Amino acid sequence: MKENCDRLIVEGLMVTTGADGRPHFAPMGPLVDRELRAFTLRPFCTSTTFANLQRTGTAVFHLIDDVELLARAAIGRIETPPAVVQIAGSVNYRLVDCCRWFELRVATAEVEPPRATFHCEVLQSGSVHDWFGFNRAKHAVVEAAILATRIGILPAADIRAEMARLAIPVQKTAGEQERRAWELLQTHINERLGS
Incomplete structure (x- = not known):
């Protein structure tokens, strides 16, 4: 290496x-x-x-x-x-x-x-199969998933601000899979943060 x-x-x-x-x-x-x-x-x-x-x-x-x-x-x-x-x-x-x-x-x-x-x-x-390719919404969902695992570690205000920023590429570039994943994470984060 x-x-x-x-x-x-x-x-x-x-x-x-x-x-x-x-x-x-x-x-x-x-x-x-x-x-x-x-x-x-x-x-x-x-x-x-x-x-x-x-x-x-x-x-x-x-x-x-x-x-x-x-x-x-x-x-x-x-x-x-x-x-x-x-x-x-x-x-x-x-x-x-x-x-x-x-x-x-x-x-x-x-x-x-x-x-x-x-x-x-x-x-x-x-x-197994070829990688689909770059998509900004997929990357935003990955970042949101990481944020969901950091509740209680990161300040709630920071998580909310980052989710608001990540929502933009999801709105612009997501397909159905990415929208379902985003909504799932957004609901989970909102419930856990009490909003």
């Missing part, structure tokens, strides 16, 4: 396997190298993702272009779980519908609450 400047955060969906053998879905933004060979995960120590990673030492990260799924995972409202298949020879599951997936194994772990740091290597990976 090159210098640290060649690393960046990529948003996607993490699937870990619970003690009951079922998949658990959570949004995550790991730090990655541009070749996507090394992943650094930083889940909160109170999260299910952390507990599953501690127990199994493995996970599957997905690059997706379905922002509604990402939004639902961020606020814990996945009524109908997405279709998954078990990876051959593994306890892990991958999404049937994603752009790319990466099965990860924890190489080293540092647990210092409130967050842990898991340095992971890629065991195997695959491509």
